[in-house]
Every structure is written in structure tokens, then in C-alpha cells.
Amino acid sequence: MEKVIVYEYDKRNFKEIEKLIEEQDSVIVDWAIFNKKGNEDKVEFSAGTEAVYIDISSLLFNEDRAENLIGLIVPFLNITLENYECDIYIIVDKRYSEIIKNTLYLRISEIQKLEILLGMPHESINNVVDIDEAMFNSMIHHLNSNLFGNDNFKKRLKEELIKYRLFNKIGEQPIFSVFICGESGIGKTEIARLLHNYLTPTEKMIKINFGNYSDENALSSLIGSPRGYVGSNKGELSEKILRSKSKIILIDEFEKASKPVFNFFLELLEDGNFTDSLGREFDLNKYLIVFTSNIKKQDVSKTISPELMSRFNFMCQLNPLSQEDKQNYISYKKNQMIKKIEEKLNIKLNETQMIDIMNIDTRTIQNLRDINTKIMNNISKQIGFR
Template identity: 50%
Template sequence: MDKKIIYEYDRRNRELFTQQIENNSGCIVNWAFFSKNDNNYQLPQGTKSLFIDISSLFHSEDRADIIIPLLEALFNATSDGAEIHYIVESQYAKTLSDYLYYRVEGIQSLEEKIGIELDEINNIVDIDNDKFNTIMSHFSYQLFGNQIFKDRFKEELIKYRFFNRIGCQPIFSVLICGASGIGKTEVARILHRELSPNEPVIKINFGNYSTQDALNSLIGSPRGYIGSSKGELTDKLQHSKSKVILIDEFEKAGKPVYNFFLQMLEDGRFTDSLGREYDLNKYIIVFTSNMSKENVGQYIPPELRSRFSCKFSFGLLSKDEKEAYIKYKLKQYSEQIMKSYGNICESDLENVVSIDVSKYQNIRDINNEIMRQLAQSLYDKIVDNNGEGS
């Protein structure tokens, strides 16, 4: 009984490899289409290779005794004149290999096989040193206040880049505590923008979860569970190539979730409720919490605290730091406004914002006030020229 090579693929590269296969006289078909036609299918004239996608076999909770006979039949299929290959989404590759270990010779990358050029490096480990230093410079410029943290953060990332490359530290994790609106979540957002600006942000907010059911909400409910659903984390990992995860309001997670992250930070991987494994090697996970550093021990157990690569408590911004933030946001908004509205020029934006920073401790509130004053000053000019009746 001959064994087959299975080619796994990242579903986010679907458009790329489909185009490449078609350009090389290939054809992709779903396993259901192939099997229903019972060898009476008609391939496009000149087809040299046929790629049978068996991913949808694993989309539901079908039992192995149903899936295995279907796979056996597909593995015995023949096609006149076209070489047959079997492809599957990467998250199902291990399950497939486990089901038909006696028929699977190995799992290889479909993207590598057909020679498509993948996106540039999007993780903090594999970028070269020049790009790393550039990102750290941008990071320091865009994150206001907490200079000690920024210096320490860079040092810890340098250590992580070294040890990850020798297989000793799969994930970089940082726990940041402090009051709301002082830049904690910006740590993750800045890194995401620098590494994967065109990808969806991977953010989990435990303030939106019920403590009792938080773990199921995170990685999905077990099979047969009433109200079973996929997990938010697993779903977002499947739909984003970003290697930065933001975990917000972590103190609200609860013991089952703490135990989950305890194991995940140690192993660099986790298994969801359906048995699918996710490898988080080279990921950065930023955990944020509004609790003070004095209260960390009341929420997060010591064994989990010891797993974090870096722990820090953010302080409030000084007067000079808040004023620097206002200048930064005004420059950012000015560029966006002038680009979006042709009738707004630089002179229209001069001296339209005046803020007494002593009234604000929270930079989120400062940002809201900047936006309010800009809108108040420019709204009539924008409506008059781009208005509602045009």
C-alpha cells in the first residue's frame, strides 16, 4: 500500500497559491466534488496536476470512522494525464496524519512546493539587526513616558532573539500593569504596526468574558458541549499573520485561563478544544492589566508570574510627556486630514488646539479632547465644501 505526501497550506495564502497552480496548468478541487463525480469528472484541457483539497472533511465534528473511509477512497483515486496531490489547511495536518498514519509518508509545505513568494518576515526574531534597531527606535518614539520600561524592553527582546534562535525561549511575554489610558495597549499596537501593518490585530479582552466560561470562550468548547463554539483566540490566529497578541484586562481571566497560559508560555504551543495544535513560536504576547503592581499577587499566581519574560508597572505621564504626546497626535491627525480633505491646508490646522495638560492624567482623554477641538474648528469648513448635499 503506497503512502502519500500531504501538502499543508496556510489558508491566508489561498489566493497566492491558487493563482500559481493555475499558471502552471494545475487545478484545485474540493474532495466532495472529486468523489461525487465518481471518476467521471472533466478537468480543463491541458491540466497537468490536480490538487485535491481535503480540508472541509475536518470542518465539522465528524468521527474518524466516517472520515477515514473517505480519505482511503480519495487516496486510491487516479486521474488520466494529471498528477494528483492532496492538500489540507495546516491546522488539520496533524489530525490527518494521526488518522491515516499508515498511508501518510509525510507533511510538506504547499507554498514551498509550488514556489510562491511568501510575505516578508513578520516576527521579531528573524528580522535582521538593522530592522530590529529601526523598530525599537520607532517604538520608543511612539510610546510616551516610561523610558525605563522602553530601555528594559529592548534589552529583553535582544535576549529573546538570541535564545529563541537556539531553541530555548519560544514566546516573548510581557505583563504591564497600571492605570487605564496610559499607553499599556500601545505596546502591542506599535509592535503590530511595525511588524504586520496590513494584518488584523489579534486582541483578546477578558473584560468581555464571563469568568466561569472564559477558557471555552478563548479556545472553544469541547465537542458535544451545549452551546459549543469556536474560540476567539484560535479564530483570530487562523485569520491573521500577525505575530503579536494583545491580552487586555488579564486580571479578569480566572484560574482556568491562568493555568492555560502557564502551560502555553512554557511550551510555546497549545491545543484547542477540538484537538488542533497551534505553534506560537516567535510570537510576542502582551498582557495588560489595570491593577497596581502591589495587587498583582492577589490575582496572578507566582508560578505564572515567573513565566513572563518581562514585568513592568506603567506610571502617569509628566507634563512634558503629555505635551509631547499632543504634538505627536496633532502631526498625525494633520497629515490624515490634509490627505482626506483637499480643502484643508496646513494653515487651517495651526493653533486650532489648546489643551491645559494639568487637567488630564489619562492620555486617552487627551486624545479625545484633541479630536473634539479639531472637529469643532474644522467641521464647518469640511461640510461647506464636501457637504451633505453634494
Template identity: 40%
Template sequence: MKHELLFFERDAFYEYKEQQLADGYEIESISKYLLDAGNNDIFANFDHTTHIIDITALAVGFYKEVQMLGEQIFEKFTNEDTIFIADKKHEEALRYDLRHCFINFSNIEIEPHDHKQGDHNQPNSKSITSKYKKITDLTDDELDVFFQKFRETLYGHEKFKDNFEELVKNFRVFNKLGEHKILSLFLMGESGVGKTEVARTLHKCFGGEKKLAKVNFGNYSSEFSLSSLIGSARGYIGSEDGEIFIRIRDTDVGVILIDEFEKSNATLFNYFLDVLESGKIISSLAEEIDLDGFIIVFTSNISKENFTNKISPELRSRFDYKGLFTLLYNQDKRKFVEFRVKSIIKKYNTEFENKLNENLFEYFLSQINVAKYNNMRDLNKKIKRVFVDYISIEYPEVQTDNGSFLKIARKLLGKY
């Protein structure tokens, strides 16, 4: 018999995985060994000092004879110190079916990142807070500050900002009542008018330190799109994590951007209908991530007329907000130029000794005719070109340890 089977809480799995990676362990699924059980080499080559086996696959309904299969497979792992883990959701079934395979059954204790082992007075307790910053967690005062920052950072679209504030206030009330899990926004309009910037601004206003969870559906038009999004069915080695699970796992803010939603297909439309109804995303392996309190921003380049043709009535009714984004006014474009120039100057001044004046944005405004630009991405490219030209002329001697200014400029300007 093996020594012990450890159970993890699903919400804490990825934190546990990160901690184990830091300790030199990699977690892999038992499915790899189940599918090649006759190959004794893979068991002989297994290193219990660097790998942990997740046996959740045994319990999700794909294998009928769990007890018999377990007794056969676990004896192939010859070292008694091999670490086995499983989703706590299946604890009752696995404790019984694998009673002849393990001596002990215990729960995994996750240590918070800012504590060392031994700091807790109660070793069996866990102290894990939500990893996501969400609109439902803000106090009323914090929400007021959030709205003010959102209005200042997102340029134009004043009517949308008004509607968004009202939506959020209603959402927070009904979310607390358990009647509204996800706040969903469907934004239509031409490319470059600021639809995706809504999600980026939300992420920024929350103070996100990790990347925004973004999935571009321009890559999801094939028949295998659902598998790419939520993971392939069990049996396909190495494809258990779908893109949306990876993106959400790697962010710290409860905001998801689904870009170019109209380029997908009916299968994914139906999947998101279920997501908005249940408040959860579910993988092909029946793993779940609770999106309670999240905001999902769907963007699309389709027209208002094509919206009703492309999106089913059931899904349309699930969107909390449906709006058409139009071109920004010149006044808003000038505010955008001021914001971008000040942002670039701030980055520049941290890299170079010769400091630039923040009021330099007035020079940029004199060099850029904002009326010529309807697409904000094109306007941003123009700002970058003018900035590089200005530095090249005014400060030709600028050099850094990393090479010429043009090289460092790529780092400063980045991708907007």
C-alpha cells in the same frame, strides 16, 4: 466508496478555507452529522456543490470505532463528488481505518495568493510563507529600524523601552536555540497610562495590515470562560472556534494583546501557564497554533502589591518582563498631542479640498492644558473636541458627499 480523502497541513488550513470560500465552498465539521446521524433529512439536504466536510473529528480520540462509524456515516452522503478533508496529523490512522470508505488519499495543494493555478513547474509542491510578521524574522538592520520607530511612536516610558530592547535581543538568540518560544510582557498600571498602546505600537511598527489580535479578559470571568476562549468541547454545534483562535487567525502580526488579564480566573491563568511553557495555543478540539516567535502583551490595572496576590508564583515566573507603568510627564503628553493632531490633519487633507497646515498642532497645544490629563484616553477625547470645534468655526462651509463635516469627523477621528 467515496472517491477521495484530502489531507491538509494544519498551518495552511485557514488559507485553504479562505480560498474555498472564494470559490463558493463552505467547510463544516462532520460532527454535525455524527450527532444527528439518524436524521436522514440533513443528509438529503446536503449540497456537495457548496459544502466541504472536514472529518478530523473522527480521529481526535472521541470516537473509538472509527472504521465502523466511518462506513456507516459516509454512505449517507450519496453524491460521489462530495469533498472530504482531514488534518494531515491523523493521516496514518485515517488511511487505515477508512480504507474501505475512500478510493484515493491525497494531500491538499495550496496555491499562494499571488499565483494562478498552472504557474508552478512542480504541481505537487507548496510555496507558503509564514503569515505572521515576527520579531524573530527581522534582520539586524531591520531590527535597528524597528527599535527606532518603536521609540518614536510610543510616548514616555523610556526605561521600559531600554528594557524591551535588551529583552528582544536576548529572546532572538534563545529562540533560535529552541529554548524560548514566546516573549511575554506583563504591564501593570492605572487605566489610560499607555499599557495597551505598547501592543498597538508593536503592531504598527511591524506594518500590520490586519487587526491586532486582542482579547479583553474583562469578558472572561464566568465559569464558561475557557470554552469561550478556546472553543467548546466537541458536541456543541457551531462553537468550535474560540475567540483567541479567531483573533490570531485574522491578524498578520505575531503580537497578541491580552487586556485586563487580572479579571479572569484560575482556569485561564493555568491555560496561559501552559501556553507560555509550550509555545502553542491548543483548542478544546486538540487543534494547535504555533506561537513560536510571538510577543504576548498582558495588561492589568492591578497594583504592584496585588500582583503577587492575584497571580500565582508559577505564572509570575513565566513572564519575561513585569513592569509598572506610571503617568506620563507633561513633555510626553505634548508630544502625544503633536502626533495625534498631525495624524488627524493627514486624514482630513485626504478628504477635503481646503488643506490644513501640519503646524496647526501648535494651536492645539495652546488650547489644551495637558497637565490636567492623567488618562491618555481622556486627553485624546479632548484633542478630538478641540479639532471639531476648530473646523466648525474656521470652515463652517465644509461639506462632503457623505453629509456634514460632523459625520465625516467620526470617520476621521475614529477610535483611538
């Protein structure tokens, strides 16, 4: 049974899409005109029609009924591919792409952008491999400017990413994975957040926290459990990948994962893809996965097997910030917060107030979250909020 490609479109572009398709001597039709015909009957199109774009969106307006209704489209999938001389494309409003993936995953090979197929302008590059050298250097500058301390780590990360960009392009390294350990609150998760915000600032971040998982159900929580099982679910990792165009995945508190989860990532990092409990295939080529852990570097081998450690492209430990780094961070964070207050609340602070906000004794504070709390408390005092 041959699988087909479905092309999703942005409803906001529909008038432009219709015009372009018409200019290409092609037509858009609703799926229902095929459903009215028998399996052996062809739908006739005007002579010279180059392509027919079959829109299945009307099947999916009512999400509660969609899973039952979508079965109506299956019988003509092979008909459309075999019985017509013109090109046939299945298209859908991108708002319903997730439903399509969940219900027709056995018949669909992948979902692509209709705008790209038609040669229309489309979204910017969203991965670390395909950006050009100037944008890559800009991304590294963004990371270095907003991540304080740990200069050796930042240097090594750049070197490893340069190597990854090279070997991914020749098919040797599908995924880049970095394992970062160290004390809580020193910037481990911020690395993934900075990369995500630079490449895809408008998308939801793909973040999995194993501190929220129970050992017994961790793998099912991650990739789902089969249909029909009591308490079945679609899987947090699968769903978040489907809902975001980000190519950065943050796996937080990885040391708390169960053995089946460790084995899952052992295979994922080797193959670059996985299949979830519903049989949906996920190709993670050009994805960057950041694993974080609060354990010390010398204790990593007590929790994670040598086989899994060998799959990580880069392993490191972040060190607590120096006093100078903490003061630089306070200045950076203070300016960031004050700018938002001035823009959104139209509140101006004078130079004396700025100095008072910076008055934080960080000698006994290592956690950046605690420093953030001190900054916020000082700002609140200065502007009179309680």
C-alpha cells in the same frame, strides 16, 4: 493514523501556480476523480508525472454543506500517500483553510503555503525573531518614536527582545511574554498595537479582553467547548489565531481572568503551545504576548500566583506621562489627525488654527484617551464641524 499536510494557495496566484506546476511536469486535479474510483483502484497519470496536486476546494464552496461533504475526502487520504510513485499534495484555496482546520483537524498535521512549496515569492517575515538586525532596529525606533514617556521601559524591552531573538533561535524560548501594569489610558495596549502594525499592518490584531468574560465561562470562551455541548463555541483565542498572520497577541485586563485561565497561560508560557477544545494544536513559537493590567505593581502578587509571574519574561509598570511628554504627545497626535484630514477631506488649516488646537491644559489629565478627545474637539471647532 498518519496525518497529512495541506497546502493552501491564494486564488489570485492560480494562473501562475498552474503554469509553474506544468513546467515541473506535474498536474493539478480535482479531488472528485479519486472519489469516482474504488478504494483499490488507482487513477492513472501520464508517464513521467513528477507530482500530483489534488485540489479539494470544490468541496467547500457551500460552507453550510462543507462539514458533511468533506467526509468524502477522508477515504482516499491514505490511498494518495501510499499507492502512487509520484509525489502527492493536497491543496486548497486559502479562503477555505479555516473550514479544513475545523473539520479535518484529526487528519491534518499542519497547513503550509503552496507558493512557498513551489518556490514562488511569498509574504514577508511577520515575527520579531526572523527579521534581520536592520529591520529589528527599525522596529524598535518605530516603537520608541510613537510611545511617549517611560524611557527605561523602552530600553529594557529592547534588551529583552534581543535576548529572546537569541534564545528562540536555539530552541530555548518559544514565546516572549511581557506583563505590563499601570493606570488605564497611559499606553499599555499601544505597545502591542505598535508592534503589530509594524510587523503585519494588513492583518487583524489578535486581542483578547478579559473585561468581557464571565469567570464561569472564561476558559471556554478562550479555547472553546467540546462539540455537542449546549452553547458550544470554537474559542476566541483559537479563532483569532487562525484568522490572522500576526505574531503579536494582546491580552488586556488580564487581572480579571479566572483561575482556570491563569492555569491555561501557566502551561502555555511553559510549553509554547496549546490544544483547544476541538483537539486543534496551536504552536505559538515566535509569538509575542503582551499581558496588560490596570492594577498597581505592588498589588500584582495578590491576583497572580508566583508560578505564573515567574513565567513572564519581562514584568514592568508604566508610569503616567510627564507634562513634557503629554505636550509632545499632543503635537504628535495633532499632526497625525491633521494629515489625515488634509489627505481625505482636502481641508487645510493655518498656523493660528494649529496653535489653538494645541491649547490643552493637561495638568489634571493622565488618560491619553481623554487627551485624544480634547484634540478632536479642538480640531472640530477649528474646521467648523459640530
